[in-house]
Every structure is written in structure tokens, then in C-alpha cells.
Amino acid sequence: MPTYNGKTPEPVVNSTAKRIRETKYRHVFATHSQPRNSCLSHDAAKTPSFVGFRNLMILVLIVSNLRLMIENFRKYGVLICIHCHDYRRQDVVYGLILYLSVPCHLFIAYLIELAAASHAKLATARMKKAGEEHDTPAKQEQARRSFNITWRVVAFFHGINATLNLIIATSVVYSHIHHPGIGTLCELHAVIVWLKTCSYAFTNRDLRHAHLHPSQAQPLPDIYASCPYPRNINYKNLCYFWWAPTLIYQPVYPRTSHIRWGFVFRRLLELVGLSIVIWIASAQYAAPLLQNSLDKVLVLDFISIAERVMKLSTISVFCWLCGFFALFQSALNALAEVMRFGDREFYGDWWNVSSVRTYWTSWNKPVTNFMRRHIYSPLVGRGWHPAAAQITVFIISGILHELLVGVPTHNVLGVAFAGMMFQIPLIAITDMLQKWKGIDGKTAGNLIFWISFCLVGQPLAALLYFFAWQAKYGSVSKQWQESNALNNALHLQFLRR
Secondary structure (H helix, E strand, O other): OOOEOOEOOOOOOOHHHHHHHHOOOOOOOOOOOOOOOOOOOOOOOOOOOOHHHHHHHHHHHHHHHHHHHHHHHHHHOOOOOOOOOOOOHHHHHHHHHHHHHOOHHHHHHHHHHHHHHHHHHHHHHHHHHHOOOOOOHHHHHHHHHHHHHHHHHHHHHHHHHHHHHHHHHHHHHHHHOOOHHHHHHHHHHHHHHHHHHHHHHHHHHHHHHHHHOOOOOOOOOHHHHHOOOOOOOOHHHHHHHHHOOOOOOOOOOOEOOOOOHHHHHHHHHHHHHHHHHHHHHHHHHHHHHHHHHHHHHHOOOHHHHHHHHHHHHHHHHHHHHHHHHHHHHHHHHHHHHHHOEOOOOOOOOHHHOOOHHHHHOOOOHHHHHHHHHHHHHHHHHOOOOHHHHHHHHHHHHHHHHHHHHHOOOOOOOOHHHHHHHHHHHHHHHHHHHOOOOOOOHHHHHHHHHHHHHHHHHHHHHHHHHHHHHHHHHOHHHHHHHHHHHHHHHHHHHHHHO
């Protein structure tokens, strides 16, 4: 060891370690020195994170569904069959005919508006030539009457055209297309074109009025300045509206600068992948569950029906969420990118809603925008009470839902319509919960939405329409026919004796 002036230096000891050794531990340390609350109590100083519980719920959900998948495979085997289908050649032929013919009604609406625009141009030219100025009440009243007469004629032809669109498509689907999937696509296409035709007529009516009677008090939106009426009545403008992912007609839409083909490719991959997942889930899980529920519905075993509805709710919610993402996120965004359509707010965060009203205004923005712009707001503007206008919106929506479900399944039961009407009291209840004190009204409203929509509404409606289909075309119908044949045979034997 080195020395300094012949002396050995003392070893250097860490001061912290030395203090620890010299300090004697005392068992009187104050562990409970201040009042504190449990972390799960409402009056806790800091709300704990529940990420661990979230991870546990996800794990339980995955394990539970894996168990159901194994149980399903052991019980039924593989039910997926690519070559197994029950559509007919007639279904495909009529489906193609409807796909090609339904858009013709939108072009008929274009011809009607083209004639109305020509009439508006002539009226404007006559006023300029005669030097007329609508500055007197008499002339303003005369111009208003002339416009109303023209609008009645135009509205009559638009009404006939739009009504024929729905009547022809509905009758063909109900009478000639047996496959419910093909029928649903055809009916959905007809409803979309019907909504677009109505929007095209209503919007051009107001644009024509603003062109003939400009008003500084009610100016048109600035975005319309680049394509004023009647320049918007042209073939190119109509074709863009035909394919645009919106039900609202505008002469001009916000546009993006270019098309991102990589974005389109990814959205199409999502669409194809989710469509395959929905098909597999429906064929492997939903179909046998629905088939096994028929005998319970036939004998009205309500306890078993409730159990089957709850069991069906899981696969129903799964398929519906996949379908929602495939349509509103993947398909509409891909179409919007190809069309360079800028406004892509196709939905809101409906899964967080605290009231049924908010759900119906956020989950399907294209339909919501149509109903608000062309039905609800005009009715309120005419002096209707908002509640009456809201009921009218739900009546129209209920009719369209019944067309989309009842007509392709060839069973117009009114279940879809009744489901839409049932939303009105649910809206009142969840709106009332928002005002209550002492409970978490938002959480209660969100739970009511999920229970009514996913736990009861969708699976129960699917079960009823499936039973009606089987009663008309499937196993239940055969069972009834065999039962009737047996009863008739027994009756004949009894008469012979």
C-alpha cells in the first residue's frame, strides 16, 4: 500500500453508507401519517389508470371467442363453401338490368332540370329585354306566382321520375330476385339514386329561384361562385354527383389536388379483407346459430329465444362493426380519393355517444346530412315543431329501412320500421338522462344505446327476418307442409272409417 510521509492513509468511506450503518432502524416509523383514500373511491386524490383492466378485457374477449371458435369447429366442422350458393341465373340477370337502368332516373332528372334551366334563361332574357325591374310589390307577386307554377310542373315530373325509380326497383327485387344478398344490393342502389335525385331536384329549385330573384339578405354560399346556376346543369357536373360519396347535391364540392393511388389500394385491401371476414363469420357462426333457433321461435319458447338472441348478439355486433368499417372507412374513402372528394366526414365517434339522438346524427353522416337539409330544416322553416319534424324524419327513415330489409327477404314484416319508430322514445329517455343529477347520465345513455342497438335490436331483427324467410322458403316451410300433409292424411283416414 502506498505511503505518504511514512504514514498509511485511512480508507475513504462513502458518506451515505457510513450514515446508514450508524443509523439504528426504529420500529416507530409513522407509516400512517396523513388521511388518504382508496384509489377506487370517488373522493380519491388521483384517478387511477384502467389500462390493465382494458388489457384483461381484451384478453378475456380473445380467449372467449377462441373457445367459441373451437366449439363451433368441433360441433359443425367447416361450413364455408366457395362453390355452394343458392342464387339463380335469373337473380344475376335482373340484378344487372337494375344496376344499369336505375341510374337512368338520375339522368331523367337532369333532362327535367335542363328544360327548367332553359325556361329560366328565357325568363331572364325577357326581363332584360323589357327592362323590367321587380321593384314593385305587384311585379314581385307576379314573378313569385310564375316561379311557383313552373316549380309545380317541374316538381310533378321529378316526383313521377323518383317514384317510378323506387316502384320499379322494389317490384323487380320482390318478384324476380330470390337471393336476399343480390336483392339488398339492388334495393340499396335504388334508394341511393332516389335520394340523389331528390337532392338534385330540391337544390336546383332553390338555385333557380336565387338566379331569378337574387337577394342580398340570403346570398348563396361562396363556394358556389365558381359554377353559378344555370352553368351547373351539364352532363359532367351530373356524372360527378352520380359517383361522389355524398347524397347532397352541390354545384361545387371541396376537392383535393391529386389522387393517392397507394391510399386507394390500401382501402380496397381493407374492403376485400373485411368482406371475406364477414362472409366467413356469417357462414360459419351466424347461419348455424340462426338455424338452431328456428324450433324455439316456432314453439314460442321465450326463454330460449332470449338466450339465442344474446348468443347471436356477439356475432351480430362483430359483423356489423366490420361492415361499418368496410363501408364508411374503406369503401367511401377509396371512392372519395378516386373522385378527389375533399369532405370525408362520413361518420363521427358514435361509439362514445351518450344519447340515441347523437348516435343517429353521427354514425351515418351522408344520410343525416340529407335528412337535415331536405326534410328536417325545410319543415321547421315552414313552422313545424321540431319534434314533429323529427318524427317525420324517422317515419321516412323507417320506410326506407323496411324497403332495404323486408323487400329483399320477401317478408315485409314491419320490424325494421318498428325499430326506427322505437328510437323516438329512446331519444326522449336518453335526452332526459342528460339532465338528471346524482347519476352519470352520459354513461347510462351510452349503455342504453349499446343494449338497445346491439344486444337486442339487431340480433332480434335478424332472427325474426330469418325465421320469416325459412317459413316461406326453407326448413320451417317444409316442416309446416309435412305437418299439414300428415294432418290431411289422418283426416282422410278418419273420414273413410
